[in-house]
Structures are given as structure tokens and as C-alpha cells.
Amino acid sequence: MEWTSKFWNEVEEGENLPPQTHRMTRVGIIAMAFAARDFLPPVHIDPESARASGLPDVNLNIISTGGLIEKCLTGWAGPLGRIKRMKYTIGAGVFPGDTLTFSGHVKRKLIENGEHLVEIEYTLSVAAGPHASGTALIALPAHALKEGEQCSI
């Protein structure tokens, strides 16, 4: 498989990121909680505990919220995109059967300490509303690499 990455000189301010989706199953939510080692309180792995806490079912753990945002950001930027900062506020919970949709746009381009950066404003939503929304600062390779040139990212 060929992996491609965005180059800073190809990205434009205001440009929209193509939407990405992730379908949430109960198994997926539980597998993410295991991968994140997020067992306490057990509302991410045990439907009974979740209901006892007033939730309709197991919900997505917050460590994985960051993991999914990161996946979508590098899904757009490609593997050479390096996330430097990332922040978000939390909204609606994510439950089995939900489809998460990631959308965003390039808020600004900047060069700082020799790094070529883009600031992305994004939202990760379910039907009930935004689950997480915020901004991220990503370093991109400045331009397409020439033959034999090493990537400095």
C-alpha cells in the first residue's frame, strides 16, 4: 500500500477536511476501553454498570476520544503529519449503534521555529450532537520530498 501525506504548500486556509466516519459497535466500545486500560468506573465495559449510572448503555471512554480524533487528523494529514497540540471540549456521549462523523477545516497556516504548521478546527459528532470539538496544531512536511531527501518532521 502506498502512503501519502499532505504537504504544507498544498494546503489552503479555509480548506475543508473530507468527512470521516467511524461506526460504533458495543464490541468496539469495549475493545477501546480495554486498549485504553480504562476499566474504572466500569461504564465503558459493562452495560449493567452503565445503566446503574443512568446511561442507556456502555459509552466511549475519553482516552479513546483522543485516539479517534488523532486517527482522523493523521487520516487527513497522512503519517508524516505530526500532531503537536490538540484540545477539545466534551459534549454528547457515544453509545453502541452511533456513527461518529469527523469534520473540520484548516483555520490557519503558520510557520513557527522553522516548522510548517496548520491549525485545524474540528468536530467529532454523533446524531445527538458534537461529542468533541476543538482545535489541533499539526506539523506537515513543507513540500514534496525530492529524490533522496530526508523528511525532517
Next chain:
Amino acid sequence: MTADLYAALKAMEGEESPPYTANDPVCRAMIRHWCEAHEDPNPLYMNEAYAKSGPYGGIIAPPTMIQAYCTPRLWPPSDISPTPIFRAVEKCASAGYTATVGISYEYEFLEPLYPGDTITFQLKLERVSAEKKTRLGTGYFITSLYTYRNQHGKIVCRQWMTVYQYRP
């Protein structure tokens, strides 16, 4: 009562836990389990050949995964003493501010996480807001800072978490 609680919380600002060591070193098996669960195809995490030719010279872990190495384990019981955050939440709970809701998260990633890295982390109670009324109830916004370091003493990641601790 409430003024006393606020003063007690405010006095805790800046308190930091001692360094704790992560349960496991960064490892390929946990990286793969993470990628499998989150369906993250980034070749830096699992594709040896790609990662080797890439900017890090080998496999790295997804940056946000750092927290997975530092969550409380199920068994044997954790030897982590109550952190400033835990103690602040306890103080609130005993005054009737029993509910917690996550509000916002922020990460600063400074160094890549390589398999074999041993992470230590410290938790600091960074900020407590004045009492605020919201549609959930009345309470305090409490911001904590996790500082994660690798075995070379370099800061790998800083992570801020703000929760709203309130009386429903």
C-alpha cells in the same frame, strides 16, 4: 461552608504528586491492540518497513495512547497514594458536590513514544475556578495537569484535563 471549601481547594493549587511509573513499558502488543480497537491504519504504528524508513526510524505508539499506560490497574491494588486531584474531589464530595463531568482535554506532544520506553507521570492540581452555576448544578471547574516523562527524563507529553465537580 462553601467559602471554606473554595479556600481549601484554592490552597491545593500547585500541589503535585510524586512521580509514578507506568504499569507496562511501551510495547508493540498494546500498540497493536489499540490500533485494532480504534481501527487506526497509520503505518508508523504497525508497519515495520514503513516506520523504519520514516522520520522516527522505527515503530512509534499513537501519541494519545500514553494515558493507557498510566490508568489504575485492576489487580494487584495500585500503590499510588491519593493524588491532589483525588483529594480535591473527595473534599468536594464530602461537602455535597458529588457529581463529576469531564469538560475539556488538552494535549501537548513533545517527544515520540517508542517501544521499550518506560513512562513516569506526575499529576498536578493546576487550577480551581470560583464557584460557578451551570444547568447541571453548582460547582467548581478543576483543571489537572499530567506530565509524562520517558526514561531519559524528557517530557513526552503534557495533558490538561478539566472536570466540573458539582452539586446536582
